[in-house]
Amino acid sequence: MRALLALIWKDLVIEARTREIVTAMSLVAFLALVIFSLALGPSPHLVAAAAPAAMWVTVSFAATLGLARAHALEQEGQALRGLLMTPVGRHILYLGKCGANLAMMLVLQLVVAGAAAVLFTGAFARHWAGLALPLALGAVGFTAAGTLLGAIAAETRLREVLLPILLLPVVVPVIILSLAGINAVLEERGLPELLRSLKLLGAVDIIFVMLGVWLFAYVVED
């Protein structure tokens, strides 16, 4: 739909102009990854095993920052209220915001995966391509919940600080299943294994998106 595309385009253009969200997220994630890698440095065995976990930890925190910032943009000048006054359905607003957030998170994951491949070496670098699906599906679930909860957090006193508190416990199933998929790829456990975890992850994603579509209207209308 035209409206949906216009909404996604809006966020991406704003981001492309300033590049502040993606840059900040990527830097934070990269720094955290470097620290991880330094901390685990002495034992190469640990390093290889820890790579996926380190990656998701850094991505989670960085993405939470980015989501909080993305929602702060809607508050500036009450821009979101202008959108609410249009005839457009609230679920379109949700999906539009979600889509834009997803795009940014995928970029973040790309950067972090690349950095992890360099810093952590080993199996990570070899199976680069296979990691795309678990990571992408993980990002979908993360942003689905994050867009809904980010809209809540942005309107509270604590703003950015509240979002990790709300989002991270909720998003645990997504992270667990995504890690399961990643490990299935890295440890070469075969396709059926990978597909099973991906199916579960996809189901969780769908549940989160449905929750978001349903509840976003309540969050956003004053």
Added chain:
Amino acid sequence: MLLALYGAFVFAPTERVMGDVQRIFYVHLPLAWIGFVAFGHACWAGIQYLRIGRREWDAVGAAAAEIGVLFSTLVIVTGSLWARPVWGTWWTWDPQLVTYLILWLIYVGYLVLRSAAGDDPRRARFAAVFAIVGFVDVPLVWLSARYLRALSPVIFTSHSIGLAPPMAWALGAGLVAWSLFYWALFRTRLRLGVLEAEVAALAGEGD
């Protein structure tokens, strides 16, 4: 109600299997169940609030969550106290424990949200939405943790407890007793919440 509670404790001593420590189980399990149901209560209140919009439903949600967090904290504490002598460790990554920890974190998140969200009706709306999201999330956490356990059985331990019939009775009695306890606390807290809302309404009137 207190009688029922005492009855659960006194009755239990007639069963000794793992030693006295195991008796915590009679408290731990009902608490765990009720802690989970309390959140379902809060979620239900959230749905009703969003549908009907009456402030009372928000008070229900708040009351359920506060009592629920109390019960959940006790669950984790009693669980640790039980685990230490039995397994030799304070914590393991068993799916039940993981799920419960996440439930507890979501509870805490709910309460933090309530305190940070400002005033009604916004606070009530946000709390309702989060209660719904959180409650739907908990089974997902449990399922994904179980999936992970199925993949690597070495890492996780499991506790299976055989239940002889008399123990089951004690458990049932404990369940009933603690449910009544929850209900009593809940009613009190709800009355407090409703009174608070009325005071607020009156304060608003008087200008």
Added chain:
Amino acid sequence: MFAEDLWRSHGRQRVLRGVSLAAPPGTCLAILGPNGSGKSTLLQILGAALRPGRGRVRIFGEDPFASPAARGRIGLVGHEAMLYGGLSVIENLRLLAALYGLRDGHGRAGRICDLLGIDRPTTPVRRLSRGVQQRAALARALLHSPAVLLLDEPFTGLDPRGADDLRRILREFCRNDWASTWSCRGRLCGPGTAARRPRASSPGPSASIPARPRCSSPVACLPRVR
């Protein structure tokens, strides 16, 4: 436009209590009142930007909260611009045109900017002066040719030329039989217009004398006509 028994609280404070009003097509109505009397809240509720705690709003017989079509016929200018600071005026307008389902969003956006004298439509809104932002907000409200226009202290921040432009536009607007204009101002009307009440100069089929909204209690938050 029709509103009945509107109530709204902000936290513990009752801002609106049982406010009702009716504006048949072609009316030009002003709401006057001191600061803090709830004018902005009332306008936001009428414009479907805020939900009433109690009460109903009807635009052409439909509830704007339930009916997207009704929402598409309202234009609201509030205290804030309701535009994206990172986009330019033209981009904001094009986005809104897509959301309102308008054809030729490009062309309309350009024409509205010309109409309102916005001379730098490609600068991000964040970097525009207050006066130009106010014009941009007006552009946003007028873009979809609303049938009902709600303006909250619209003359603030406008220079004399801008104020004249706005008055001209409001006159045009009121001349259409099916349009109602609400203008809501505090004590100040904007530079150069202190002595006049602009809204009274736009005659519609009905009287241009401001109708006082019926409040349930005279002490209520709302507009007292001075």
